Amino acid sequence: xxxxxxxxxxxxxxxxxxxxxxAMSPMQAYALSIYDVSADDTDVDEETEYTIExxxxxxxxxxxxxxxxxxxxxxxxxxxxxxxxLRDGKSKRLxxxxxxxxxxxxxxxxxERIKADTELIVTIDRVVNPSKSGDYxxxxxxxNERNRTEEIEIGGRSSSGGSxxxxxxxxxxxxxxxxxxxxxxxxxxLGGSDKLRQGKYIYVDFxxxxxxxxKISASDVKINxxxxxxxxxxxxxxxxxxxPRGVDGDKYIKLEFDSSAGIKxxxxxxxxxxxxxxxxxxxxxxxFEVKSAKTKEFDVRLSDKGVxxxxxxxxxxxxxxxxxxxxxxxxxxxxxxxxxxxxxxxDVKVNxxxxxxxxxxxxxxxxxxPSGFGNSNKLNIEFGYDAFLRNPNAPGSxxxxxxxxxxxxRSNTYEITGAPLTPTPPVTPVPVDNSTATLALxxxxxxxxxxxxxxxxxxxxxxxxxxxxIEIVMPVGFRVPAYIAPQAVTVNGAASAFxxxxxxxxxxxxxxxxxAKTAVNINLLESAGxxxxxxxxxxxxxxxxxxxxxxxxxxxxxVVPPNAVTFQxxxxxxMKGGQRVALPAAPFAVNGHTLMPASFFRxxxxxxxxxxxxxxxxxxxxxxxxxxxxxxIATLNGKNVTLPTAVQARxxxxxxxxxxxxxxxGYKISYNNGSYAVFK
Numbered sequence: 001x002x003x004x005x006x007x008x009x010x011x012x013x014x015x016x017x018x019x020x021x022x023a024m025s026p027m028q029a030y031a032l033s034i035y036d037v038s039a040d041d042t043d044v045d046e047e048t049e050y051t052i053e054x055x056x057x058x059x060x061x062x063x064x065x066x067x068x069x070x071x072x073x074x075x076x077x078x079x080x081x082x083x084x085x086l087r088d089g090k091s092k093r094l095x096x097x098x099x100x101x102x103x104x105x106x107x108x109x110x111x112e113r114i115k116a117d118t119e120l121i122v123t124i125d126r127v128v129n130p131s132k133s134g135d136y137x138x139x140x141x142x143x144n145e146r147n148r149t150e151e152i153e154i155g156g157r158s159s160s161g162g163s164x165x166x167x168x169x170x171x172x173x174x175x176x177x178x179x180x181x182x183x184x185x186x187x188x189x190l191g192g193s194d195k196l197r198q199g200k201y202i203y204v205d206f207x208x209x210x211x212x213x214x215k216i217s218a219s220d221v222k223i224n225x226x227x228x229x230x231x232x233x234x235x236x237x238x239x240x241x242x243x244p245r246g247v248d249g250d251k252y253i254k255l256e257f258d259s260s261a262g263i264k265x266x267x268x269x270x271x272x273x274x275x276x277x278x279x280x281x282x283x284x285x286x287x288f289e290v291k292s293a294k295t296k297e298f299d300v301r302l303s304d305k306g307v308x309x310x311x312x313x314x315x316x317x318x319x320x321x322x323x324x325x326x327x328x329x330x331x332x333x334x335x336x337x338x339x340x341x342x343x344x345x346x347d348v349k350v351n352x353x354x355x356x357x358x359x360x361x362x363x364x365x366x367x368x369x370p371s372g373f374g375n376s377n378k379l380n381i382e383f384g385y386d387a388f389l390r391n392p393n394a395p396g397s398x399x400x401x402x403x404x405x406x407x408x409x410r411s412n413t414y415e416i417t418g419a420p421l422t423p424t425p426p427v428t429p430v431p432v433d434n435s436t437a438t439l440a441l442x443x444x445x446x447x448x449x450x451x452x453x454x455x456x457x458x459x460x461x462x463x464x465x466x467x468x469x470i471e472i473v474m475p476v477g478f479r480v481p482a483y484i485a486p487q488a489v490t491v492n493g494a495a496s497a498f499x500x501x502x503x504x505x506x507x508x509x510x511x512x513x514x515x516a517k518t519a520v521n522i523n524l525l526e527s528a529g530x531x532x533x534x535x536x537x538x539x540x541x542x543x544x545x546x547x548x549x550x551x552x553x554x555x556x557x558x559v560v561p562p563n564a565v566t567f568q569x570x571x572x573x574x575m576k577g578g579q580r581v582a583l584p585a586a587p588f589a590v591n592g593h594t595l596m597p598a599s600f601f602r603x604x605x606x607x608x609x610x611x612x613x614x615x616x617x618x619x620x621x622x623x624x625x626x627x628x629x630x631x632x633i634a635t636l637n638g639k640n641v642t643l644p645t646a647v648q649a650r651x652x653x654x655x656x657x658x659x660x661x662x663x664x665x666g667y668k669i670s671y672n673n674g675s676y677a678v679f680k
Contacts (some may be wrong), residue, residue, distance in 0.1 A: 302391070327373075345358040437543070465510055598656055644660060
């Protein structure tokens, strides 16, 4: 039913209700309108997909239903819930709570509110057509609107309309990729006894999704020389055209899309066709081809054109086809020395958005357009000053290449000026000793934002400012932010020139030259945002130089909970909660195994512990351990176990193997710089 007729009927029914006697219960109006019922294949006995397009007059609430009914001659035995899809007129998928399928009905329970006057598209796959030719009525109803039907013809004619349906003429005003063009399809005769009917729809399937704009005005489309009543885009490649009154009864179709419709040519390299559908009959045009467009060279903008200077880079690339989110972009710079060892996506933007999946390899930088990118046929790419790109080391003319999804675009040449930089000859490392190098954290409790102080005793090879770097490898468990400001890290008292993050590693580039045999003190402030692990333990942090092979040094750091108990070897006390607690004897080592007075487990760890001058009993973590002085055999839950060393006594208190007991009780122990920490 045509929209205007539908609304007139609704108004008439409303007037009838208002003027009827109060005792009368008015019938519900046939407000729902079916626009089209189509099948991919209309031959008899064929399994196919059905598409039902309709508009609702009343809101659907969550839990309301849409029911599609088929005549008894159809079979729905193969249809599953996953074969049913519900979308609006803009092809947005709508939430379905449940689908029930019976011999004749498909009932869809919606899982969201759908407003009145919304166009809905239901697709049902694996429907089997009747075994006999004829016209069949497909019905649609909702919880709020009564059943309406639309006929579809099954059998008696080919869905392709005969071989002539694949030979329809096609002409365009332009055949160059990416160019806006007018499109004329036909004229061609309709199959059988078909005629154009006002209010019905012609569907045109375009061969590529990049061809269509977001919407097309009805004033830009003609059917048989008459402006279309309405035009809408119902999918990535499908356009629906409502037939106007002026062509009602015509037995042919000629479609004209003006160049102002915004249709653009697809990429070259294949042959394309348009498909036209009307009254469940399909028509196909002759093939056409698209010519490659000449890519336009782009200008490169720099903040500094000096040789070897640190500079921002930006450029606008006009594309021959649109790109979407997650498109791969690779930029090849003319020299590998231009690209730092690591880049942050916070310093690189495309069309105003921070890029995703940024990576560098030699002279190439790759990224993907981010999820919020949308689509565009133009890329504005910006490398900020903090990206730390450097100009080539020699003056001259240079060119940048941008690869977008396999298609290359080249820049105009740009000039780098100034005296060439003299290459630094290879340096033979001088012997150095970093055995006393230091590394410490400002915070050692779990999940704390911490600073870090690194003391390198000496470098074997000098570091050149703004080029060479120190790399600090943070172990798994530490959280390292994606970006650290250079001001948050000092090298020998001066703010670093650049700080990059490569996975868990910190890349620290000094802002001054550092000669060989020179100490380097690095101070990473807590404002950098590095966070200690959630789990306590001993972690090893390694330090490297970009100019020296192998490790400079590695140091362990303790991460311990605030409630950890700490002690030192040969000291007769321990620290708990900021208080020093005396031990009856100092812990000591025998053959590399620390022995601890039994009272430590009671007073330090709060574990049930009893002892005499010859025995000890410790209970915890579901285990009972019993010791005897002078024996290396203990009982664990009644079973004998061999200890790493025999139990001894000091000041009439048994001293037992510390690590053995801690492992049974589920405790951890860490050691750093002569101090032990015990914690859960």
